[in-house]
Amino acid sequence: MHELRIDERRFRRDFNELAEIGSTGDGGVHRPSLSAEHLEARRWFRERIERDGLEFRTDGAGNHSAVLSAAQPAAPTLLMGSHLDSVLHGGRFDGALGVVAAYEALRTVRDAGLELPVHIEAIDFTDEEGTLVGLLGSLAVAGAITREGLASPRGGREELEQGMCRAGITDESIIAAARATESLAGFLELHIEQGPRLVDGGIDIGIVSAIVGMTSIDLVFVGREDHAGTTPMGARRDAGLAAATFITEATARVRREFADCVVNFGRVELAPGAYNIVPGRAELGMEFRAPSEERMSELEASLLELARAIGPRHEVQVNVRPLGGIAATPCADVCRAAFAEACGTLGLSHTALLSGAGHDTMALAHVCPAGMIFVPSTGGSHSPREHAEWPACVNGANALLHAALRMAR
Amino acid sequence: MHELRIDERRFRRDFNELAEIGSTGDGGVHRPSLSAEHLEARRWFRERIERDGLEFRTDGAGNHSAVLSAAQPAAPTLLMGSHLDSVLHGGRFDGALGVVAAYEALRTVRDAGLELPVHIEAIDFTDEEGTLVGLLGSLAVAGAITREGLASPRGGREELEQGMCRAGITDESIIAAARATESLAGFLELHIEQGPRLVDGGIDIGIVSAIVGMTSIDLVFVGREDHAGTTPMGARRDAGLAAATFITEATARVRREFADCVVNFGRVELAPGAYNIVPGRAELGMEFRAPSEERMSELEASLLELARAIGPRHEVQVNVRPLGGIAATPCADVCRAAFAEACGTLGLSHTALLSGAGHDTMALAHVCPAGMIFVPSTGGSHSPREHAEWPACVNGANALLHAALRMAR
Numbered sequence: 001m002h003e004l005r006i007d008e009r010r011f012r013r014d015f016n017e018l019a020e021i022g023s024t025g026d027g028g029v030h031r032p033s034l035s036a037e038h039l040e041a042r043r044w045f046r047e048r049i050e051r052d053g054l055e056f057r058t059d060g061a062g063n064h065s066a067v068l069s070a071a072q073p074a075a076p077t078l079l080m081g082s083h084l085d086s087v088l089h090g091g092r093f094d095g096a097l098g099v100v101a102a103y104e105a106l107r108t109v110r111d112a113g114l115e116l117p118v119h120i121e122a123i124d125f126t127d128e129e130g131t132l133v134g135l136l137g138s139l140a141v142a143g144a145i146t147r148e149g150l151a152s153p154r155g156g157r158e159e160l161e162q163g164m165c166r167a168g169i170t171d172e173s174i175i176a177a178a179r180a181t182e183s184l185a186g187f188l189e190l191h192i193e194q195g196p197r198l199v200d201g202g203i204d205i206g207i208v209s210a211i212v213g214m215t216s217i218d219l220v221f222v223g224r225e226d227h228a229g230t231t232p233m234g235a236r237r238d239a240g241l242a243a244a245t246f247i248t249e250a251t252a253r254v255r256r257e258f259a260d261c262v263v264n265f266g267r268v269e270l271a272p273g274a275y276n277i278v279p280g281r282a283e284l285g286m287e288f289r290a291p292s293e294e295r296m297s298e299l300e301a302s303l304l305e306l307a308r309a310i311g312p313r314h315e316v317q318v319n320v321r322p323l324g325g326i327a328a329t330p331c332a333d334v335c336r337a338a339f340a341e342a343c344g345t346l347g348l349s350h351t352a353l354l355s356g357a358g359h360d361t362m363a364l365a366h367v368c369p370a371g372m373i374f375v376p377s378t379g380g381s382h383s384p385r386e387h388a389e390w391p392a393c394v395n396g397a398n399a400l401l402h403a404a405l406r407m408a409r
Numbered sequence: 410m411h412e413l414r415i416d417e418r419r420f421r422r423d424f425n426e427l428a429e430i431g432s433t434g435d436g437g438v439h440r441p442s443l444s445a446e447h448l449e450a451r452r453w454f455r456e457r458i459e460r461d462g463l464e465f466r467t468d469g470a471g472n473h474s475a476v477l478s479a480a481q482p483a484a485p486t487l488l489m490g491s492h493l494d495s496v497l498h499g500g501r502f503d504g505a506l507g508v509v510a511a512y513e514a515l516r517t518v519r520d521a522g523l524e525l526p527v528h529i530e531a532i533d534f535t536d537e538e539g540t541l542v543g544l545l546g547s548l549a550v551a552g553a554i555t556r557e558g559l560a561s562p563r564g565g566r567e568e569l570e571q572g573m574c575r576a577g578i579t580d581e582s583i584i585a586a587a588r589a590t591e592s593l594a595g596f597l598e599l600h601i602e603q604g605p606r607l608v609d610g611g612i613d614i615g616i617v618s619a620i621v622g623m624t625s626i627d628l629v630f631v632g633r634e635d636h637a638g639t640t641p642m643g644a645r646r647d648a649g650l651a652a653a654t655f656i657t658e659a660t661a662r663v664r665r666e667f668a669d670c671v672v673n674f675g676r677v678e679l680a681p682g683a684y685n686i687v688p689g690r691a692e693l694g695m696e697f698r699a700p701s702e703e704r705m706s707e708l709e710a711s712l713l714e715l716a717r718a719i720g721p722r723h724e725v726q727v728n729v730r731p732l733g734g735i736a737a738t739p740c741a742d743v744c745r746a747a748f749a750e751a752c753g754t755l756g757l758s759h760t761a762l763l764s765g766a767g768h769d770t771m772a773l774a775h776v777c778p779a780g781m782i783f784v785p786s787t788g789g790s791h792s793p794r795e796h797a798e799w800p801a802c803v804n805g806a807n808a809l810l811h812a813a814l815r816m817a818r
Contacts, residue, residue: 195639212638216684227790228673229621229698229765230604233664240674244656251650255642264637265649266684268677275625275675275696287684289638356638381636 001405002345004112006397011104012390018044018084018100019092028384029092033085033127033136034062034163041084045099045124052107060173061140062126068106070119076185077119078408079368080105080400082360083128083137090129091386093377098190099124101397108401116408118185125360126167132160136174138363143178147171184368186407188335189361190400192388193374194381197353204395206353206374207339211362212261212289213296213328218321219246219307223314225272225280240270240279242314246307247284253306254288254299261299262356263288291354292328329362335371335407342402348395357381369407373399410814411754413521415806420513421799427453427493427509428501437793438501442494442536442545443471443572450493454508454533461516469582470549471535477515479528485594486528487817488777489514489809491769492537492546499538500795502786507599508533510806517810525817527594534769535576541569545583547772552587556580593777595816597744598770599809601797602783603790606762613804615762615783616748620771621670621698622705622737627730628655628716632723634681634689649679649688651723655716656693662715663697663708670708671765672697700763701737738771744780744816751811757804766790778816782808 021044022029022037031038042064049056049066057065065081082098102122109120125137132155139145150171153160164170193199198206223237247265254263267285288303290296304320311318336352343350353374355361364370375396379385430453431438431446440447451473458465458475466474474490491507511531518529534546541564548554559580562569573579602608607615632646656674663672676694697712699705713729720727745761752759762783764770773779784805788794 193639194636195641196644197641214638214685224789225792227603227766228671228675228696229623229767230602230790231671231765232604232606233660233671235605238660240677241656241660244653244674247650247653248657251642251647262637262640262642264685264687265653266637266679266686266688267682268649268679270675270677273676275694276623276673277675278673279675285684287637356640357636358638380633381639383634 004108004401006104006108006394006401008394011100011394011397014048014104015097015100018096022086024089024384026384027092028089029086030089031084031086032088032131033129034132034167038085039166042124045084054110060169060177061137062167062169063123063137063141063177065121065123066103066106068110068120070116072117075118076183077121078185078404079121079123079187079364080189080404081123081125082189082191083125085127085129085131087129087131087382089384090382091379091384093192093386093388094194094382095128097192097388097393101190101393101400104397105401105404118408120404120408128360131155132163135358135360135363138360140174140177141179142363142367144363144366145174147175150174181367186332186335186368187361187364187370188400188403188407189359189372190396191359191372191374192377192386194357194377194386198374198376199378201351203351203376204348204392205339205343205350205399207336207350208331208355208372208374209336209352210291210331211329211355211359212291213293213326214287214289215296215300215325216285216287216323218323219284219286220319220321221282221284221311221316222319223280223316226278228276228278231278236278237315238278239282239316242310242316243268243282243284245314246310249310250303250306253302257302258299260354261288261290261295263303289356290328296328326358326362329365331361331365331371332369334369335403338403338406339371339373339399341406342399345402346395346398348399413517413810415513415517415803415810417803420509420803420806423457423513424506424509427505431495433498433793435793436501437498438495439498440493440495441497441540442538443541443576447494448575451533454493463519468586469578470546470586471576471578472532472546472550472586474530474532475512475515477519477529479525481526484527485592486530487594487813488530488532488596488773489598489813490532490534491598491600492534494536494538494540496538496540496791498793499791500788500793502601502795502797503603503791504537506601506797506802510599510802510809513806514810514813527817529813529817537769540564541572544767544769544772547769549583549586550588551772551776553772553775554583556584559583590776595741595744595777596770596773596779597809597812597816598768598781599805600768600781600783601786601795603766603786603795607783607785608787610760612760612785613757613801614748614752614759614808616745616759617740617764617781617783618745618761619700619740620738620764620768621700622702622735623696623698624705624709624734625694625696625732627732628693628695629728629730630691630693630720630725631728632689632725635687637685637687640687645687646724647687648691648725651719651725652677652691652693654723655719658719659712659715662711666711667708669763670697670699670704672712698765699737705737735767735771738774740770740774740780741778743778744812747812747815748780748782748808750815751808754811755804755807757808
């Protein structure tokens, strides 16, 4: 069984066929969740499953699956997969590679005639990217979707309703898609790294140790509007200057003292926003990520302490508006070990990595052992330029296959 | 004649009556140019002039004047005045104090039965504040309004047309309001300082040496959009960070090396503007002011050199989009001397000051000797909180009167 390998040609053919659906002509795809393009990709997946003589299933959250059943109907299910939706004008690897790799691993098991003590399911989760809700399909399976969350989704309720209508699902069916915890043997995901560490290090596989937590806070600096011509520089209470000072000092502090964390200032608004008026108010959108809840607390305390120290230097008041976030999610030791053993079997180099982005693994980790691997990629993230070399994708799919075989036993 | 003084009670009564028109109930007034409130203030001025038995005049730019004619019809005219319009929800001193003081000085000359060799005209200029065009009435008198300027005014053409309609003026009449240069003996203006220097220094009168020039430039920092979770801090090309660094370093440089200048960053826009995306683009609106064209050039060169040095530190490109500006305007020596002598006559302390804001004096300075004084004020500028103590206003009005008497001879 150590010699088992996925079918590289079949894997590549399917991946390329899928990349044509919603293609933007520049290497990218545009398949927002439950859009016409996304539903066309799902139809392709369903037809592929049925043509291959495998069992197709869908659930109330719209998730699409291929299932290879165990002999025992009461056996638990080992899930593998990712998502076929993309961000607006995104790349063709993000999500899709993980679905095709999971499906290829399942076909390889079927073709080898292996009888496993668990059902194997290759799943395409709905709306991982959050055009509508974010992790919608995986949270639904994990029983973590609420009626309130569906009532005011980040993409707008009207958009969600239109998407649900196109997919033939409802609030009720999504909530009913929750699976019994004891029915889940685990979840394994393959994804491109979307960052430079594996390529820079020349490493085959990144085994994710944790998906970082994320917190967003608006910092509101309140100074005083003044005439920019008549108010001497030293007499100003410039909220924009206080915010700029905070951006530069916070960035330096995170790079110096929190090398395992990141901070981003993606949004800033000055009021009143006129060339000739000293800004009386600056709203700064801050997002930061840390690998554990402990580091998250330390980082948040350090950033807020800095903001409160900088405010008075400019005679500016600092108000803190917490926007919530997502807790850091450690990956299951059993999954990490299974991936490491798979790499050993395959002769692939591997390293532990943090995932800076959210993935369906986060949702499943709360209800079953869940873990994921990254394959090396270039061109960043959420971009038509994102790219993974094909041999790296094959390595990843084989690692997924062998980790699944280990998890299944 | 050295003993001549304005009538404090009459001056104060008129100022208070005027402050009721468009009052916002918090000490401020709302009299945007050619609005109903502004036109009501102008009606009040006209009726005051006619009740006082003085000659009222208006011109094609809507400017309202009281005129005290000299014996010789061909004599030139000494203008004094300011404006009755306000910014949206502004203060009751800005502009109005200068009009009422000019009118009070004119009445004082009339009551004293002085025969001067020039016509004296107390004028309320249209739209100094720029709700519609900016310095509209004074530029029209100076012959500096163009058809192009009226075609795309900063306040919008539709707003300008509605205002012109309410005031009974047209593009043609505004342009025809230009006066022959030789008809103008000079222009004197009284205004509140709108800054802290006179109050802080305990000085009665600020004699403006120059109105600073102003230049606006948009700096566009172009980096790279990246996923804020998956892109390590050191691998980013963060346009927002480059802009923030520029704000802090440029501010420090101006305070250190350009103490006679100011810079303001009143507007900033990050793109794409999402919490979880490293800003790939930052547009920074920069405005700076200097007391002479030479200093303006030095300041501009220094700021652009700094921007071009900071960009590469963040692997960010810097594009410069000049937005134009206004040249620095020195006040006429003859006016400064007249104000200084008036202060000597009145026993008032005085100092030379730069004006950081634009005033009608800027427009007139190009066609006749023009100068202005500031009286001490608190509460900043363009705010209902702006305030001048009444004795300071009386000092200013008397200084205006005596400077006018000197200019007239």
